[in-house]
Amino acid sequence: MMPAGWILALLVGALWMRERTRRERMRAQLLHRGWPTEWPIPRITLPELDPIFTPGPFGPTHDTEVRFIGRGSMDVPGGTSDAEAWILSVLALRATALFEFGTCTGKTSYLWARNAPADARIVTITLAPEQRDTVQVASGDDRRDLRFARNESAFTEFVYSGTDVAHKVEQHFGDSKQFDETPFVDFADVVFVDGSHAQSYVVSDSAKAMRIVKPGGLVLWHDYRGPSLTVGVYTALNELARTHALRHVDGSSLVAWRRPLA
Ligand SMILES: C[S@@+](CC[C@H](N)C(=O)[O-])C[C@H]1O[C@@H](n2cnc3c(N)ncnc32)[C@H](O)[C@@H]1O
Numbered sequence: 001m002m003p004a005g006w007i008l009a010l011l012v013g014a015l016w017m018r019e020r021t022r023r024e025r026m027r028a029q030l031l032h033r034g035w036p037t038e039w040p041i042p043r044i045t046l047p048e049l050d051p052i053f054t055p056g057p058f059g060p061t062h063d064t065e066v067r068f069i070g071r072g073s074m075d076v077p078g079g080t081s082d083a084e085a086w087i088l089s090v091l092a093l094r095a096t097a098l099f100e101f102g103t104c105t106g107k108t109s110y111l112w113a114r115n116a117p118a119d120a121r122i123v124t125i126t127l128a129p130e131q132r133d134t135v136q137v138a139s140g141d142d143r144r145d146l147r148f149a150r151n152e153s154a155f156t157e158f159v160y161s162g163t164d165v166a167h168k169v170e171q172h173f174g175d176s177k178q179f180d181e182t183p184f185v186d187f188a189d190v191v192f193v194d195g196s197h198a199q200s201y202v203v204s205d206s207a208k209a210m211r212i213v214k215p216g217g218l219v220l221w222h223d224y225r226g227p228s229l230t231v232g233v234y235t236a237l238n239e240l241a242r243t244h245a246l247r248h249v250d251g252s253s254l255v256a257w258r259r260p261l262a
Contacts, residue, residue, distance in 0.1 A: 039226060040238045041255055044247040049256055050218075052090060064090045066115045069107065069159070078104035078152045078194070080222060084252045085111060088192065091218065092116040095189035099212050100124040101176055101205045102195035106158025106169075112190075113165035123187075125172040125179055126195070127153040134175045138200035145232040149196035176201065181208040188212050194222040202236035210244075215262045221255040224248055 046053035052063050066089035070082045080088065085107070092098060092112040096119060103109055103126035112122045127135070132153050137146060156173075160166050172179070176195045191209040195201060202221070209219045223230040224237055237255050240246060246257050 039224075039234075039248065041224065041241045041246050041248040043250055044256070045250050046087065049087075049247070049249055050091065052093070053087075063093075066090055066093065066111070068111065076105065076107065077154070078102070078148075079107060080194075081252065084222070084254055087249065087252065087254065088112070088190075088220070089115045091190050091220075092120070096120045097188045097214075098122045098190045098192070099184060099188040099209070100192045100194065101209065102126055102152075102193075103155065103158060103171065104152050104194075105155060106160050108192060108194070109158060109169050109171075110160035110163065110165070113160050113163075113168040116168065120168055121170065122168050123170045123172065123184065125174065125176055126155070127175060128156055128173040129154055131174060134178070135196070136175065136177050136200075137198070141198035141200050142231045145197040145199070145230065149198060149201070176208070177204045179208065181212055184212045186212075186214045188214060189217045191217070191219045192222065193219065197223060197230045197232045199232035199236050202232050203239075206236065206240055210257070210259065213259045215259050217259055219257045219259070220249075223253050224255045225253050 047055070053060065055061065064086075066086065068086065068089055070085070071079060072082070088108055089111045092115040095112075095116055098112050098116065098120065100108055100123070103124040106124070109122055109124045113120070116122065127149070132150050135146070135149070158171070160169050191213045193202070193205050193209050195205050206219070206221070213219050221233065221237060223233045225234065227234050237246060244257055246255050248255050
């Protein structure tokens with residue numbers, strides 16, 4: 001017969017396993033619902049972001065039809081999700097001036113150029129590989145954020161290069177902290193902040209973005225993913241949200257701010 005000590009150990013083990021499974025199931029459910037819900041920036045739905053997303057009886061309407069390169073389950077350097085790329089493309093449909101911090105592969109610039117009106121102007125700035133050592137690191141910048149920024153600074157040719165919409169894109173190379181945004185003040189209908197995710201860069205790029213966007217226009221930030229993934233974005237945006245009405249767009253890592261009309 002099995003000793004009582006063994007039986008007790010088996011019983012405790014089984015209870016522990018059951019408790020662990022219960023906790024994992026609960027965590028998965030919470031993650032699915034957008035956990036942790038205590039992230040400080042309040043959420044908005046897509047129609048709240050822009051009425052163009054107001055659904056019809058079948059879901060998104062033909063007003064949100066765009067030309068699109070998806071990614072499915074493929075890895076894309078620095079890339080947006082398919083949902084985010086669709087949102088960004090739809091917003092380009094009625095925009096004539098768009099500005100991006102962080103070009104990377106140039107996928108967003110290309111989607112903007114492809115979907116924006118014929119006279120649209122797309123300005124995008126990125127760090128070229130040989131400019132990696134010009135970055136101005138500040139205390140508080142997370143080493144992982146800085147490493148990603150460095151690794152993603154690998155492109156000088158882009159998805160839009162050589163296409164029939166390339167003429168719409170104005171490519172700038174350089175460190176965004178040293179970029180003079182003065183010529184672009186009140187320029188853009190949409191600004192996408194997706195450059196270095198190091199906190200001091202998100203702070204600097206955000207301040208410039210809020211000057212570049214025109215009254216009534218939108219600033220969108222990428223990669224608001226909580227405290228353990230992109231810590232620089234999370235920290236900088238939570239701080240900014242104390243003074244500005246930032247909103248986290250449902251089903252995405254996008255955060256949005258609409259500049260009030262003057
Ligand atoms: C996340 S990727 C951008 C992805 C792109 N927006 C897209 O939608 O496909 C980040 C980009 O920021 C650029 N970057 C990193 N540090 C930068 C800096 N200090 N100044 C300007 N661009 C920077 C990188 O070169 C990289 O192209």
